[in-house]
Amino acid sequence: MQNTDIDPQARPSLAPSARLQTDPVDNTPVLLYPEGVLRLNETAREILSRCDGRATVAEIIAALEKEYDAGPDALRADVIECLAQFQGRQLVIFAA
Numbered sequence: 001m002q003n004t005d006i007d008p009q010a011r012p013s014l015a016p017s018a019r020l021q022t023d024p025v026d027n028t029p030v031l032l033y034p035e036g037v038l039r040l041n042e043t044a045r046e047i048l049s050r051c052d053g054r055a056t057v058a059e060i061i062a063a064l065e066k067e068y069d070a071g072p073d074a075l076r077a078d079v080i081e082c083l084a085q086f087q088g089r090q091l092v093i094f095a096a
Helices: 042-048 057-068 072-088
Strands: 011-014 019-022 029-033 036-039 092-095
Touching: 011 057, 029 042, 042 057, 042 072, 057 072, 072 092
Parallel strands: none
Antiparallel strands: 011 092, 019 029, 029 036
16 A cells, blocks of 8 residues: 655654664665664665665655666656555654
8 A cells, every 4th residue: 555645755764663774694674673673675674774764755766867877757656565564564654
């Protein structure tokens, strides 16, 4: 389910309790949080690694667009959907 209420000018960051890491056993990207651990696919890792509280959603999309030579429409939908899922789990927060 996509949350279209995410403002492209909002600045996402990981929640204070969440940490992006690599599993030392199998080099899988993971998101650690107090209740557990989430194994991430490369797309989610690429998006979350850019959630530093400084870059806007629009800037994250633009950076991924350049890096992967992908169209903005498909990327926008993927980034918004990913961020909405992590926001719903309170693992990503947004600043104006």
